[in-house]
Amino acid sequence: MNAAHGERGDVVLRAEGVSRTFAAPGGDVHACVDVDLEVRAGELLVVRGASGAGKTTLLNLLGGLDEPTSGRIVLDGHDLAELSEADLAALRHRTLGIVFQSFGLIPVLSAAENVEVPLRISRTDAAQRDERVAAALAEVGLTAHAAQRPDELSGGQQQRVGIARAIVTEPRVLIADEPTGQLDSRTAAGVMDLLAELTHTRGIAAVVATHDPLLVARADRVVELHDGHIVPASADVDAGAPASGAQAAGAQAAPPRTRAEARAARDRPASG
Ligand SMILES: Nc1ncnc2c1ncn2[C@@H]1O[C@H](COP(=O)(O)OP(=O)(O)O)[C@@H](O)[C@H]1O
Numbered sequence: 001m002n003a004a005h006g007e008r009g010d011v012v013l014r015a016e017g018v019s020r021t022f023a024a025p026g027g028d029v030h031a032c033v034d035v036d037l038e039v040r041a042g043e044l045l046v047v048r049g050a051s052g053a054g055k056t057t058l059l060n061l062l063g064g065l066d067e068p069t070s071g072r073i074v075l076d077g078h079d080l081a082e083l084s085e086a087d088l089a090a091l092r093h094r095t096l097g098i099v100f101q102s103f104g105l106i107p108v109l110s111a112a113e114n115v116e117v118p119l120r121i122s123r124t125d126a127a128q129r130d131e132r133v134a135a136a137l138a139e140v141g142l143t144a145h146a147a148q149r150p151d152e153l154s155g156g157q158q159q160r161v162g163i164a165r166a167i168v169t170e171p172r173v174l175i176a177d178e179p180t181g182q183l184d185s186r187t188a189a190g191v192m193d194l195l196a197e198l199t200h201t202r203g204i205a206a207v208v209a210t211h212d213p214l215l216v217a218r219a220d221r222v223v224e225l226h227d228g229h230i231v232p233a234s235a236d237v238d239a240g241a242p243a244s245g246a247q248a249a250g251a252q253a254a255p256p257r258t259r260a261e262a263r264a265a266r267d268r269p270a271s272g
């Protein structure tokens, strides 16, 4: 099914020297500063950072919802700045699935009808719509809840509907801004597991913003934003997340005290 979608490991989404500056009454806000980033098919990339670090700004730029002040975004081989409004909209519809923190479901529609919305927009024919909606709901484990409206579903189930709606168009890229921000930690872990599984089985390039250290453990790769800058992800050390394999191997050594030490420890060749 994903044959037309290129190869696993291909760079599907790229930011090159991307900056975004907002003019504000108190002075310019540099929400993203010279960000370089590549996202590959089949990988779940987590963008981590404190509130205000620039995660939403970066995700909006990557998804073509906002334009960089400088630098460029290349999605599926297209420089977004070079597209007309109509072509950008078409490219976004064809290649992107977006998952929202607040789910973004339409209250009067059933789970199945919500998932169907993007297929109606793309004028997919009715028989195919039914088939794809059923498949997407099955993938997120909600077949039995297809007829229920959002207010008849739990938060975790609502976000699963949101995810089904995002994947029903078979996107190459999934963008999720704090998708578990409104869920309790156990439900959040389940939703993150689902995102990781879909990313891997479908060969999607997924970018997920979160500041929850527990969720970072599901990532294939982590980048850290700090005041709009990508900083080296000294990751597991700072976050207090479970030790990665690399760290476990060096467990006899004294724990690193600074990020520079942590980096040096990681970069040292393994000694036995
Ligand atoms: N439209 C805007 N106008 C002015 N400042 C903004 C705007 N959007 C975001 N910012 C500022 O940019 C910085 C990064 O915000 P944001 O990307 O929302 O961070 P995060 O998602 O990591 O919490 C913050 O200082 C925020 O106040």
Ligand SMILES: [Mg+2]
Binding pocket: 055, 056, 057, 177
């Ligand atoms: Mg945000």
